[in-house]
Amino acid sequence: MQGLMQTDWGLFGDDHLRLMLCILLLPLMAFAVQIFFGAKLPRRGDWLPTVAMGGAFVLALSLFMTAVQHPDPTLFLHSARPPADEDGLAWNWLWSKGTPGKGNFVFAILFDNLTAVMLLVVTLVSFLVHVFSMGYMKGDPRYPRFFAYLGLFSFSMLGLVLTSNFLFLLIFWELVGLSSYLLIGFWFEKPSAANACKKAFLTTRVGDTGMLIGMMMIWWNFRTFDFVEIFEKAGQAVIANGGVPPGWMTIAAILVFMGPIGKSAQFPLHVWLPDAMEGPTPVSALIHAATMVAAGVYLVGRMFPFFMFAPDAMLVVALVGAFTALFAATIGITQFDIKKVLAYSTISQLGFMVAALGCGALGAGLMHLMTHAWFKACLFLGSGSVIHGMHHEQDMRKMGGLRRRMPITYLTMLASTLAIAGVPLFSGFYSKDAIVAATLHPAPGYESLALPHAGGLLWSLPRLLIPLAALMTAFYMFRLVIMTFHGTPRSGEAERAHESPSNMTVPLLVLGLLAVLGGSPWLFNGDFLGKHIWFNGLVHNPVFDAASGIVSFPEQVGHEGHGWAPLIISLVVAGSGILLAFLFYQWKVFRPEKVAAAIAPIYKAVYNKYWIDEFYLRFIVRPLVFHWNVFCAAFDKYVVDGVVNGVGRTARRLADGQGWFDKNIVDGLVNLAAFLTQVFGAIARIFQTGYLQHYITLLAGGATAVLVIFYWFL
Amino acid sequence: MSPVPLHWYLAVAFLLFVLGLLVVLSRRNLIYILMGVELILNASSLVFVAFGSYRGAKGLLDGTVIGTFIVVLAAAEATIALAIVLNIFGTFHSVRPEDPNLLKE
């Protein structure tokens, strides 16, 4: 395709694609060796995936540095798509030669800045989690298997990031789901863990279904799964439609977004993530901070040009993100389990990213993805360290005063908390500031799409919700730090707590350092505050150019002229949040209990997470699964007996004549209506009576019905 | 001598088919049900032969051959059916079609 070219890769020469394949295959190899021979290897094999991951990280880092240093990032597209077939790296999977639609099923690597960033994040966090797990999982009976699963997960995640093809993305997406299922349910003896992994898997599948349908719609219209081709054709479709996106594109974009809703735990499919904290804490750090949940955000980023063509879908994305950010933050305020707080914080931060993307600020959203990966992984690992020190006590009310006993953990977690709260000079500040700026100026390319400018009421919602959520973030994160580390110990475990071993604290330190510096502009191109969304330049996606040759996007979406307003908002919300936290928990000026009592109904709703789990359980899960037998029995009683109990009985009633109508038709209808919601699975019971002649009657009836339908209706 | 129209044969065959179906659907003894199946098969066979015969010599040959095969298969089926019914009688001590009712939802 014109517009995309192969660049000279100085550092790597022609081997860049093989390097990327190495990044992908190292963890797979580690998994394969570890799952079969792990237990027989020295140290039960933990070093193998760790070293493999470290190698992958080094490779990713060098790719990333090349990407950063390159003067013109738009040239950094490297794809082994069909023109590059001679590279021998494109794996022609589904189609033999000469079949139309050839390119769609070729496994190829799409490497651009987005990929570079994601590779760095995934490999680094994964590597650190491997190291951390050596301490945390010590003595677990299934220790080798844990590392194998980590390898499998890393492989799937890297594949997801590297592929240039929606179909393969789906495959890796499902693999990520599978491996996260294995990891969350690692301690499956615990019923809660077994349930949590099931819940995570099934809930995300709900979103995936929508995504699959969206993919089908894209396929149906474009006959391609290749990202670049999709963007190109989307542009053409918009032009062909007179500058207005065709309706199906909006629907397809929203359906595709359902995948991220599930995977990135957005409202209303966020319910799995808090439960997933039942998994080992390193898993929480890996999956629920840095990688798997980021996959949804990544997908939106990857499909961003497509979304840009569908402003209404962008609005949905922005609203879902902003709402999730605020919604989860409110729940986070009330929780006492340290990991639950972090879980809701994660949901909230993911909401930030999604909202930023929805407002058209690709750079801001993905920058937050990266900085969030640093500080949230640090926080999770820190909480793991705390839990390790507290002998698996997770209730913050029983902690306190850990500052002196676990100084390294405290310092790193404090740094990360400052970052997540958005204190200037910490990494989170830059990205959060960019997001606030983006919500102030939601600027997808509407002018060029001949649509009215985005100034509607709905578009202004994020700019209210996001700062509010940021305030709450600062508040509950400092609440966490104060309750855990400050004050005096509130239990025996807290008094006896001790610092974790070095293989746990070193990753903490690394991540803590990144939480401070990881987003700072001077680290990369020496530019401070002026154009501080350097990230925009970094993820400015050359893939866009393929599309923007047709419809132009604003070049610097989201940070043009944001000036001081977002900065001030950020500072105010962060400052007041922190201040409130200190007033409540450190200096005890206000009593949290009193406030809670004053707004008891609201507090209760929030504390119980708005009863969303109960809602699902009551209205979706139970009707579908648990109350099956009850429903079936009732169904038998009312519907089966009333309606289908054989021809003879009906005939007798007919002969009796009296009350038959009332009894069967009226009551039957009423009962039928009452059971309409549960009819589905129980339908079998109507027919499958076990009586031979019923079957034959149904055979004859079915044949008649088919004849009638065919003759008169088709 | 005016021949019998083909319609009439078809009408009888249809009647036989419906009667067989009725027997299968309504009688409460397995042996009756098997008899009903025989009626259905005979109805089909009659249609084959009648149509064949009205198409001339080639058709008559086809119809006869098919009819023969149907007779043979019906005999085999009856044998198996009776064996199975006897087996059912041995295990369930009943020849009512509704008595074997272990397998259901």
Added chain:
Amino acid sequence: MDYDFASYLRDLRTIGPELILCGTILVLFLVDLWRIGRNRTISWVLAPLVTFAACYGLYLVPATTGIDVDLWPEFLGLTAVYAVVTVADLRWRGRDRWVPGAVAVIGAALACLRLWQQGVEVFGEGAAAFSWGGLVRVDAFGVLLRGLACLTLLVTSWFTIFYAPMRRDPGAKGVTEFLACLAAAAAGGMFLVATENLLFIYLSLELLSLCSYLQVGMLKGDRRSSEASLKYLIYGSVASGFMLFGFSLLYGFSGELAIPKIGQFLQTMPRHSPEGVLMTVGVLLSFSGFAYKLTLVPFHFWAPDVYEGAPTPTTAFLSVGSKAVSFGIMLRFLHMLTGDIVWAPGLVHLAALAAVVTMTYGNLAALHQSNLKRLFGYSSIAHAGYMLLGVVTVFQFMEDPATGLLREGRFFGEGYAAVLFYLGAYLLMNLGAFGAVIFLANRTGSEEIEDIRGLGWKSPWVGGAFIVFLLSLTGIPPTAGFFAKWYVFRAAIDGGFLWLAVVAGINTVISLFYYFRIGRMLFLRDGSEAFFEAPRAPWLAAVLLLLAFGTLWFGVFPGAAREVAAEAARSLGW
């Protein structure tokens, strides 16, 4: 009349695999008659004699006629059977279930070999050849489906050897009869897809059906088995009576027995007319005969009960082999209406309707099953619905913008190829699943899902293989089941049935729930106390691993199989 011996041999070659199966049945009965495996002198004396005589007969054919006939597989098979018989008599006294099992396996393997040879000849040939006066049609489509039936026979015979309820009986009661019925049913199924003559279709379908009824009831003393066989018998007899009645009308009006000619005739017939009523009855009653074999709703009622009550190898055979050949004949029937705009659109929409209802019903009903076999029965119904998705796209219609009517019908072979691929993948994964059920049920003595708790850790290989099969049945990517679904869905979308593919996608999600439940029971629950250490069955596990490997292999490299399926679909002659 004087007969041309060479042409006889040529025609015999075309049905070689079926002949081998018939021979296998005879050998099985002989082995049973002589009580081989019980140390009877008579078998020592007779077996070599018979073997020698048979080999000599085989040798005589080329020697006397001078025609070069390739008979080495038969020689090999006879020798192998002789070896089995002798070794059994010398060594395996009292464990003679091995003997008929080995004989059946050898026969099925030989038949597969012959089919392979035939396939090598036929694939790439293009045009179909006819033998036996036009009764047998040799084309790639038929060879592929016969191969599927034959492979099913091979694997299910293998399963039979390990199937505990038969094994527990002293003296291997009924194993011979069971295997003979299995082989005869497979032969019937193979004939079914090798012909396009109404009479022969009926005959082979009856061979398949009657032998299936018998197999289902062959667990003597098991009330459920008896009941299942009764239900299957009566339901099947009535359904095949319907089908025969439909055939009689088709034959009557067209005066032809060959399907393509009937198809040509049908195109001249208006649908909405008195004779159209009769033709509708004819066409649809014929289809209902296949639909009942395919367990399409509303002709599926027998299936859950029969699948549950039947011996597990039979269940496996019914849900895979029987279904495959019935799909084959249904595709042939549909093909006869190619390019016909009088009948085809309605049939296609009917099929679409049936597909939706079937898959939804199967999946929803499977949700709350507690018996593994019954669950897989419903899942099998659902899979028939998925496969029907490919059938739906047999035709592609062009709408005339002026009149809004359908203008042109064109055969659209992608759908056929997709169905064939699906059948192949389904063979691997469903046979594997039933094999795993046999393996686990042998350990627990029960087929309830609850009872396999934690067994995955105790038999990790079989457990792992079972997981592969379940993933594949769900349609999770690196497995053959994914591509099967993928091709079928794609065909449906390309054929203009997007909504159908969407419904099917949703159904896939529903199916996840119950497949998932099995996997969870296997690995994520504490082991039940109720299992006892049954004799280990490494050879059964080996077959399961082989099937799992195949499932994965075709999940990674589906291209070649897909090509074969496409070639077979093409050979129908569009």
Added chain:
Amino acid sequence: MSAEILAFLVLATATVAGGVVTLWSRYVVHSAFGLMLSLLGVAGFYVLLGSDFLAVTQVVVYVGGVVVLYLFGVMLTPPDREERSIRRIAVAGIFAVAALVVLLKAVFGMEGRWYGVDPDRGPASGGAVIREVGNAFMDKEAYLLPFEIASVLLLVALVGAVFIARREGGRGS
């Protein structure tokens, strides 16, 4: 009224009456004889249609074999008085009659469009049909293969049926 039509009417009456007896009778034995009557009537039709070979086969195999088999089965199972469900017959009958009306209406509504069949020409004359049938069964180019397959089917069916019907207690011993 020609003799042929008369014969047809008589046979039709016998056939249908036999079917009705099968459907309606309270006693299994009566029903079996009703079936026999019906099958004999069909055999008579075969004669009328010129297929005397099939008629003989029908009488020998069906009437002489199958019906006797059923009588045998009747004797092996106990009598049961509640075998006829008039309500079921009535309800199913309504639908059956409706179906019948549709079919008959279609048959008699075709008005001569018989697609190559002349319904009034009458059946082919019988004559040499037995010889032809015999040749067809032995001719490779005709029906030899189905004939042989049928023999396999009968073999397996009989062996299987014997196994199924055999009482518990084992083989041979």
